[in-house]
Amino acid sequence: QAKEAGRNSYRFFTQAMNAAAEERMRLEHDLRRSLDLGELRLYYQPILDTQTAKIVGCEALLRWVHPVREIVPPGNFISLAEETGLIIPIGDWVLRTACIQAQAWHERGMDLHISVNLSTRQFRQHDFRKTIEAALHESGLNPRHLVLEITESLMLEETEQLMQDLRILTQRGIRFSVDDFGTGYSSLSYLRRFPARILKIERNFLSHVHHRSDDAALVEAMVSLAHKLHMKVVAEGVEKVEQWEFLKSCGCDYLQGFYFSRPVPAEQFEDFVRENLKD
Numbered sequence: 001q002a003k004e005a006g007r008n009s010y011r012f013f014t015q016a017m018n019a020a021a022e023e024r025m026r027l028e029h030d031l032r033r034s035l036d037l038g039e040l041r042l043y044y045q046p047i048l049d050t051q052t053a054k055i056v057g058c059e060a061l062l063r064w065v066h067p068v069r070e071i072v073p074p075g076n077f078i079s080l081a082e083e084t085g086l087i088i089p090i091g092d093w094v095l096r097t098a099c100i101q102a103q104a105w106h107e108r109g110m111d112l113h114i115s116v117n118l119s120t121r122q123f124r125q126h127d128f129r130k131t132i133e134a135a136l137h138e139s140g141l142n143p144r145h146l147v148l149e150i151t152e153s154l155m156l157e158e159t160e161q162l163m164q165d166l167r168i169l170t171q172r173g174i175r176f177s178v179d180d181f182g183t184g185y186s187s188l189s190y191l192r193r194f195p196a197r198i199l200k201i202e203r204n205f206l207s208h209v210h211h212r213s214d215d216a217a218l219v220e221a222m223v224s225l226a227h228k229l230h231m232k233v234v235a236e237g238v239e240k241v242e243q244w245e246f247l248k249s250c251g252c253d254y255l256q257g258f259y260f261s262r263p264v265p266a267e268q269f270e271d272f273v274r275e276n277l278k279d
């Protein structure tokens with residue numbers, strides 16, 4: 001009896017494993033074709049000045065419009081793209097598309113910066129700097145309007161070549177931004193070596209900032225640390241007016257969050273900008 005049950009649960013277990021493995025293979029197969037089929041889209045989420053609530057830029061966020069699964073959020077496929085190396089062509093597409101879009105906006109008088117997320121895998125490519133320069137060159141976008149967001153894990157990969165690339169790109173006017181600050185394990189040594197101009201506070205720190213004094217103290221400390229290092233600060237994930245009030249009071253420079261706008265397609269983003277910059 002027990003043996004029977006054991007066999008059944010084993011069978012159930014392997015079936016579940018097979019199903020997960022199959023699902024992953026299907027997803028990988030689909031993802032491989034997504035670029036050619038034009039299923040990848042960029043959505044844009046505004047980044048605003050904390051004091052005035054005027055838009056200063058936006059973050060480009062990847063969406064996969066799958067024919068059956070509908071819109072797949074990046075959390076469900078970025079890590080797969082990283083593991084399979086697909087992040088290289090996909091990341092390239094993101095960068096070029098974002099630069100072209102930003103340049104089109106500039107030509108229509110919208111003076112905004114664009115932030116693009118880069119995966120560690122992209123930095124590891126030997127021609128990493130050329131990829132960035134090519135995207136700028138093709139689009140005609142001024143490097144001053146491009147921000148590259150990286151997460152803290154990058155510094156684990158630090159090499160002399162990489163540091164030199166970062167210095168050269170910085171000299172050209174590109175800004176780097178440390179994404180999800182506070183969640184990695186080497187945050188402070190990271191800030192010491194990395195030439196980043198912008199620090200983005202991870203949204204978990206902000207969820208309770210208006211009613212938990214420990215969280216408030218942490219955010220205040222991060223803002224003041226960044227300012228002492230001559231960096232600007234962006235708060236992610238602002239969903240409530242109370243969070244905004246708090247960020248105003250502690251001098252956080254910029255913010256981003258559902259309270260103002262979710263990430264939206266380009267046309268919708270333009271409507272938002274027009275409305276926002278009216279008076």
Ligand code: C2E
Nearest residue numbers: 061062073074075094117118119237238239256257258259
């Ligand atoms: P991230 O770079 O930290 O981007 C911010 C994420 O927070 C976005 O999720 C955005 O939709 C979400 N967010 C913004 N405001 C709020 C808010 O008020 N409340 C809540 N609950 N969420 C908010 P999204 O678009 O699902 O992207 C998730 C992550 O996927 C990104 O985190 C980034 O690490 C990665 N990602 C997105 N696009 C790309 C890309 O083009 N390349 C690479 N390598 N990674 C990307």
Ligand code: MG
Nearest residue numbers: 059117149179
């Ligand atoms: Mg980001």
Ligand code: MG
Nearest residue numbers: 179180200236
């Ligand atoms: Mg982030």
Ligand code: MG
Nearest residue numbers: 179180202203
């Ligand atoms: Mg994040």
